[in-house]
């Protein structure tokens with residue numbers, strides 16, 4: 001290729017693209033808003049699927065490195081009733097296709113696999129504009145600019161590249177989560193650790209739930225989900241951790257103490273995250289010299305696929321560019337023809353999953369789905 005690929009965003013999607021391009025000898029530069037790889041905690045555990053995340057890592061030549069990160073036993077699933085009764089308990093027998101790793105560790109193997117200087121840290125994009133003939137100018141918060149013939153928006157939910165292609169913006173899904181962490185759970189919080197079990201816990205009621213994961217070192221990482229308008233959360237002072245914890249816990253009045261302990265005993269202040277999504281079926285007409293991947297292209301309410309899809313998009317785009325080094329437009333057309341239905345399918349399945357998790361029939365519909373899954377050969 002005669003042009004460097006300019007990637008905005010060093011999340012899992014942008015880094016997978018940069019790595020797959022590097023494997024094929026194509027240079028890329030990744031511009032990332034954060035000041036350094038350690039500027040922000042990288043979130044929790046991700047299950048990496050054998051049909052999208054793992055093939056992406058294979059294309060990146062990083063399967064062995066990925067396997068060394070797998071947290072054994074974490075594919076176990078428990079569903080508890082709100083009184084603590086175990087309704088479903090599926091141990092991890094080692095045959096599942098969704099091994100769990102820590103997101104930060106996965107991002108690090110991608111960073112380590114790139115030539116020094118590939119990622120430019122502390123380069124926050126403030127705007128982008130078309131110059132014609134497939135060229136685009138990217139302006140950074142410090143006023144500097146770069147001009148590129150191939151621009152890829154891998155900059156997540158609030159992409160600054162997306163406006164070159166589409167007027168769509170993410171909308172609030174009606175649901176938010178509050179994150180808590182209990183460290184060294186087995187020793188310091190044994191009842192909660194026992195409730196979570198070896199992998200993931202779901203304790204659900206219509207419109208709300210407590211989901212927790214056993215991460216590395218028996219850290220218990222919890223997502224408390226609530227279906228409420230944003231105003232409802234705005235009335236809670238999250239700068240006062242005790243008051244916010246008390247208010248959130250009130251929503252789980254009467255639930256088993258080993259479940260509410262996942263909120264009340266948090267070693268960190270509760271962190272509120274509103275969940276947004278792009279319209280299902282988001283797509284755009286081909287614009288020369290620019291495309292999107294991952295959340296920038298098809299942000300959906302968390303459904304266990306987003307990070308996997310972002311990596312898969314990155315790998316697919318990298319391979320399409322490697323296959324058509326002399327014709328960027330052919331490569332981008334091929335990539336986009338597959339990315340649109342892929343994003344739509346995942347977001348649609350995600351809506352169905354959220355109905356199973358938080359609909360009127362929860363948790364029974366979810367249990368049936370897991371049982372059907374177990375029985376599928």
Ligand SMILES: Cc1cc2nc3c(=O)[nH]c(=O)nc-3n(C[C@H](O)[C@H](O)[C@H](O)COP(=O)(O)OP(=O)(O)OC[C@H]3O[C@@H](n4cnc5c(N)ncnc54)[C@H](O)[C@@H]3O)c2cc1C
Pocket residue numbers: 008009010011012013014031032033034045046047123124125126154155156157158159160177223273293294295296302303304305306307308309310
């Ligand atoms: C609570 C929660 C739980 C989730 N759990 C899972 C899960 O279990 N499994 C799963 O597969 N997915 C999960 N997801 C979804 C997943 O996190 C995303 O789909 C995935 O991170 C998307 O990757 P990405 O590379 O497209 O974007 P991101 O990970 O958002 O990366 C974008 C990068 O771009 C940078 N950036 C943003 N704006 C700019 C700018 N203006 N200039 C320069 N850089 C910029 C950001 O700093 C960031 O580094 C979850 C999401 C949430 C909110």
